Amino acid sequence: MKKVLKIAGIILGIVLVLIGGFALYINATGIPSYDLELPENYAVSADSASLTNGEKLVRLTCMDCHINYENQLLEGKKMFDVPASFGEVWSANLNHPETGLKSYSNEELAYLLRTGVKKDGKYAPPWMVKFPNMADEDLRDIIAFLRSDHPMLQPSEVRQPAPRPSFLVKFLSHVAFKPFPYPQQEIALPNAGDQIARGQYVADAVAGCFSCHSADFTTIDEYTPVNSAGYYGGGNLLKDAAGQDIYSANLTMHPETGIGNWSEQQFIDAVKWGKGPKYPVRVPMPKYTDLTDDEIRAIFAYLKTIPVIENSVDRTR
Numbered sequence: 001m002k003k004v005l006k007i008a009g010i011i012l013g014i015v016l017v018l019i020g021g022f023a024l025y026i027n028a029t030g031i032p033s034y035d036l037e038l039p040e041n042y043a044v045s046a047d048s049a050s051l052t053n054g055e056k057l058v059r060l061t062c063m064d065c066h067i068n069y070e071n072q073l074l075e076g077k078k079m080f081d082v083p084a085s086f087g088e089v090w091s092a093n094l095n096h097p098e099t100g101l102k103s104y105s106n107e108e109l110a111y112l113l114r115t116g117v118k119k120d121g122k123y124a125p126p127w128m129v130k131f132p133n134m135a136d137e138d139l140r141d142i143i144a145f146l147r148s149d150h151p152m153l154q155p156s157e158v159r160q161p162a163p164r165p166s167f168l169v170k171f172l173s174h175v176a177f178k179p180f181p182y183p184q185q186e187i188a189l190p191n192a193g194d195q196i197a198r199g200q201y202v203a204d205a206v207a208g209c210f211s212c213h214s215a216d217f218t219t220i221d222e223y224t225p226v227n228s229a230g231y232y233g234g235g236n237l238l239k240d241a242a243g244q245d246i247y248s249a250n251l252t253m254h255p256e257t258g259i260g261n262w263s264e265q266q267f268i269d270a271v272k273w274g275k276g277p278k279y280p281v282r283v284p285m286p287k288y289t290d291l292t293d294d295e296i297r298a299i300f301a302y303l304k305t306i307p308v309i310e311n312s313v314d315r316t317r
C-alpha cells in the first residue's frame with residue numbers, strides 16, 4: 001500500500017512539475033511568432049474607383065477599432081470591449097510615421113490582414129480582425145486607400161501601449177488561436193448576378209456580422225463562418241454603450257424568435273439606421289450607413305437560405 005502511494009505521489013509530482021514548466025514556458029514566450037511567407041508583388045491601383053471602394057471598406061472594417069473619434073485620425077485607442085480575461089489592449093496607431101502603415105509594405109499588410117501575423121512575425125490575437133475570405137480586389141482597394149492622403153490618415157506621433165495579454169490569451173495563442181494560411185490563389189469577388197452569394201460575402205467575409213450574431217465569440221469559426229456554433233442564431237453576450245450586458249439578436253428566419261416576419265425594408269431600416277419594427281437596435285450593433293440598400297437586400301436574401309434556429313434572445317438587457 002505504502003509503495004503504491006509513493007508511486008502515485010511521484011507521478012503527481014512529475015505532472016505538477018510538467019504543468020508548472022509549461023506555464024512558465026508560456027509566460028516567458030508570450031504570444032508566439034511565425035515565419036512570414038509573403039505574397040509576391042501585391043500591387044494596388046490608386047484610381048478613383050479603387051479609392052472610393054477602399055474608403056468605404058476601411059470605414060466598414062477598420063474604423064471602429066482604430067479611430068480616435070475626437071480628431072478622426074486612425075491613431076488607435078484603448079479597446080474597452082475586449083473581455084477583461086484577455087488582458088489590456090490598445091489598437092495600433094496606423095498613422096505613426098515610423099511604426100504605422102508607412103512601415104508596412106503592401107505585401108506585409110495583405111499578409112497581416114489575411115493571416116493575423118504582423119510584420120515582425122508576432123501573431124495578433126482575435127482582438128484584431130482577419131479577412132481570410134475577402135476578395136483580393138477589395139483587399140487591394142483597402143490598401144490603396146490606406147496609402148492615400150485622406151484626412152483620417154494624417155500623421156500622428158501618438159504612441160499606443162503594446163497590448164498586455166493575460167496568461168489566458170498567451171495560453172490560447174499556443175494551443176487554440178492559430179494564424180490563417182495565406183491563400184494559394186487569388187480570391188475572386190462573388191458573381192455580381194448572384195444575390196445570395198453577394199449577401200454571404202458582405203455579411204461573412206467583409207462586415208463579419210456572423211461574429212456577433214452567432215452563439216459565442218469563443219465558438220465562432222472566422223475561417224469557415226458557416227461552421228460557427230449557432231450561426232446567426234444570436235445570443236452572444238456583448239456590452240452596450242454603458243458597459244451593461246446585451247445579447248445579439250437572432251437573425252435567422254424563425255417567425256417568433258428571429259426575423260422571419262420582417263419585410264426587406266424593415267431589415268434595411270434596422271441595419272442602416274438602427275430602427276427595428278418592434279425595438280430600437282441598440283449599441284454595440286453598428287449603424288451600417290456605408291452599405292448600399294442593394295447590399296443589405298443581398299444579406300437578407302442570404303439569411304433566408306440558412307438553417308433556422310429557434311433561440312429566444314432576452315431584449316430587456
Ligand code: HEC
Pocket residue numbers: 058061062063064065066079089090091092094100101104112113118119120123124125127128129142146163
Ligand atoms: C476588432 C478591432 C480591430 C479591427 C476591426 C481592426 N483592427 Fe487593426 N488592430 C487592432 C488591435 C487591438 C491591434 C493591436 C494588435 C496587437 O498588437 O496584438 C491592431 C493592430 C493593427 C496593426 C499594427 C500591427 C503591428 O505591427 O503592430 C495594423 C497595421 C492594423 N491593425 C491594421 C488594421 C486594418 C488595415 C484594419 C481594417 C482592414 C484593422 N486593423 C481592423 C484592432 C482592430
Ligand code: HEC
Pocket residue numbers: 203207208209210212213238246247248249250251258259267270271276279280281282283284285286288299315
Ligand atoms: C459588434 C457586434 C455586432 C455586429 C458586428 C453586428 N451586429 Fe447586428 N446586432 C448586434 C446586437 C447586440 C443586436 C441587438 C441590439 C438590441 O438588442 O438592441 C443586433 C441587432 C441586429 C438587428 C435587429 C434584430 C432584431 O430582432 O431587432 C439586425 C437586423 C442586425 N443586428 C443585423 C446585422 C447585420 C446585417 C450585421 C452585419 C452587416 C450586423 N448586424 C453586425 C450586434 C452586432
